[in-house]
Every structure is written in C-alpha cells, then in structure tokens.
Amino acid sequence: MTMTLTQAVITVAAVVLGTMTTRFLPFILFPEGRKTPAYIQYLGKVLPFAVIGLLVVYCLKDVSFLTAPFGIPELLGIAVTAALHLWKRNMLISIAGGTVIYMVLIQVI
DSSP states (O other), X not given: OOOOHHHHHHHHHHHHHHXXXXXXHHHHHSOTTSOOOHHHHHHHHHHHHHHXXXXXXXXXXXXOXXXXXXXXXXHHXXXXXXXXXXXXXXXXXXXXXXXXXXXXXXXXX
C-alpha cells in the first residue's frame, strides 16, 4: 500500500507539527523570567527514576527465570551497568558497558 502525494504531505506536516510543538511548548509555557511551578520541578526530580524503573520492568517482562539461561545475561548486564555507573558516574560508559556484556553473554550462553 502506497501513500498518495497528498497523504505524504499531510503525514510530513503532522510529524513536523508534533515535533515543533514538543520542542517549543516548554519554552512558551515556562519562559526564562518566570518561576517554574513546583509541580513541574517535582516531576523533573521523580520522572527520570520512574522511567528507568519502567524500562527495567519492560526489559525483564519476557525473561524466563525458570528455563535456561535463567535470565543470567539480563541480570549480569544490569549488574554491570549499575556497577559501572556507581564507579564512573558516566551514563554513556554505563549503558555501553552493560550492553556489550549483555550482547556477548547472549551469544555465549
């Protein structure tokens, strides 16, 4: 199924509008000279942790801990990611290290 030219233009326009809205809306709602509301500051503090928790649950939802390899690659990947982050305090190194360990383990185990 292919899109007509009109459908393609509408799709691109919708994507551009959605992207511009999500990029510019925070600056419009919370200009530099105005104090940021307390609930927005609260969300800025708690949402990163909530998102990480959600990602961990999502990544482990289909892992079977009762059959081989018993979730070992996933758990070791998480452990390496956490250990690297506690050691180096660098998100890029933490994520890259955990991903490399996980990819090696799923090929080996």
